[in-house]
Amino acid sequence: MTAIRSPIADAWARRHLTVAFAAVFVGALGGLVQAFVRAGWMTLPPWLDYYAVLTVHGVLLALVSTTYFIFAYLLAGNGRTLGDLSPGGRRFVALGFWLMTVGILLAAAMILAGEASVLYTFYLPLQAHPLFYIGLALFVVGTWSVAYALIRQYFDWKKAHPGERTPLFAFMATVTLFIWWIASLGVAATVLFQMIPLSLGWVSGVNVELSRTLFWYFGHPLVYFWLLPAYMVWYVNLPKIIGGRLFSDALARFAFLLFLVFSFPVGVHHQLTEPGIRDVWKFFQVVLTFAVVVPSLMTAFNVFATFELTAREKGHRGLFGWIRALPWQDVRFLAPFLAMLFFIPGGIGGLINASYQMNAMVHNTLFVVGHFHVTVGTPVMLTFFGASFWLIPNLTGRTLPAGARRLGLVQAILWAAGMLLMSIAQHALGLMGAPRRTAFTTYQNHPVAESWFSTPIANYATMAAGGALLFTAAVLMVGLAVYLAFFAPKAAPDRAEPFPLAEAAEEGMQPALLENWRLWLTLAAVLIVIAYTVPLIDIANHGAPLVRGYRTW
Amino acid sequence: MPVHRYEKWWLTFGIGTLAVFLAVLGLRAFASGHTPPGSVLTVDPELIDTIAPWNAPGVYDRGDRVDVYLVGQAFSYAPNRIEVPVGKPVTFHAVTKDVVHSFTIVGTTVNMMLIPGYANEATYTFKAPGRYLVLCNEYCGVGHQFMQAEVIAQ
């Protein structure tokens, strides 16, 4: 596959990347502060609320840096495989980018002004300043606009190339964006119809459990919106980086379609310990949660088969001999590979969280914080970091010098080491009962709480030490990104660091089924209806009293 | 779509494992009655001070079991010293007067969300006497880290 040039999409990809890395820097600073405060290593000045910092951390890292990075990557990759944006597409991307950016600046201003210390989940009936919610709404509408441009680009290509297999990258991008579209309807509904009216005083109360159910209808598929682009790097870019071909194109597509179908009807696994939802429905969504593990198992197989196949094609033998043949010295491989390893405990932890009655052991403890740092915080982010080493110079027409590669290896290892330390401590602290989202406290010197400061592993100090390593790694990454964007050597025309696009070893036949979008979207809709209709009717029938808003910070 | 033999084995093993996990969870839930906390009883947070049983929170010994009625609010619990017997099932019934909180007894399986508009409940039998830390693990405002109580099992 030869790369196509797409200067307009590239320009927008660069803008998205700029915001993403700015968010990583500020967000990581917040993370460091949180880890240090909880360990008692520092105290915040009276004008700075711990929970404002935590809101910034969650919003900037989980919502902003991920979304902007993903859009940058999808814009660039669609450009390389489908061609540049049409004039119409370009307008939607520009509109979307500015709506998102203005929205997030508005929300950030409210958080920093202390008007929105509601954390990145903004659960009702905490009531933030209306501009915070309006900012969020603008952000979401902006994402719809960018997503529309990219989805449209895919279907235009399909129409112009009847009977051809669509490029794998663009196919996967389209699945990812459909997931985002369908998921974000839930959060949009609660923001537009509950939060904004409440904060403006148009209504005097809201149904809290309804809002939470809408939120989590969005919240779980959101994690697939983060994860699938990282999987795309593993499926589409990594095989090329190691000099091989993807094991199976058709199975890769099928795995993505399974995500499209199964990622929505599972949000209730975040609500297992709350009232208002009957046990049967909690259990039903737990079962579906386990089903959505299957496409991840398929991904693991496909990716590792690709590694082995490539090494064997290069003549490496033995049961494990091929492992040595992988390019361990290449940051473009090492970073995403380490990221994959973290997804092993990440996935297992997810199954524990989702295990129905077992959830009560870990719900809202630091175990959960450990869990999402070894899912989105590393498998996703470290993959994006590793991808930046080719994406940024590719987009800026530069090369990737050897020095930056070496520092990149240092960055990846530091991040992995820091995350290992921090996440082990968080998982262990959580099992000992330490709560998440909680500023420094010893609970009036309660012996249980004091043990969190003194046992070797389940210890806030261990968490903070990991946090310090992580912060160093984050600063190094942002520095490298700035270097690659502005200071790395300019490449001769068409000699910039390539955007690695792999071909597939087994194209397999392409069952027409795989491109039958109507079918897969319908299946997704049917499962959503089955999983949510009765729980929503129940909530309506309970007729829980509407609750007024509170500002408790 | 050709599927490699090893992939078939891998997926069979994976899906089989998931199915076993689910069977265990399901059996524990629907055969042994070990379900997560939950309730569909609605309660108006504005009326908690005036309606029974919430207007008299406390411990009620019913002979072979115990009911505890609890009210959470930013940033405290009533009662905040809860004395319960060892060896009898204790059902904690809890509500919130304002925002979302949790009622969490560290070192036990009692960990439930208090959602305004609903009551919630969880049952636990204390096996060993002791002083158990109760804390709120859902962010509820500036004083969230001070929201605590104690269960004394004896």
Ligand code: HEM
């Ligand atoms: C410099 C690296 C990082 C450090 C030191 C760090 C540290 C922490 C700590 C200590 C907490 C727990 C705070 C509490 O519950 O009281 C936390 C929460 C969180 N972190 Fe990180 N983190 C880092 C990077 C990331 C990344 C890369 C992501 C995701 C992309 C992320 C996402 C989150 C989220 C979503 C929360 C939960 C916020 C909430 O509960 O409202 N973090 N982080």
Ligand SMILES: [Cu+2]
């Ligand atoms: Cu989830």
Ligand SMILES: [Cu+2]
């Ligand atoms: Cu609280």
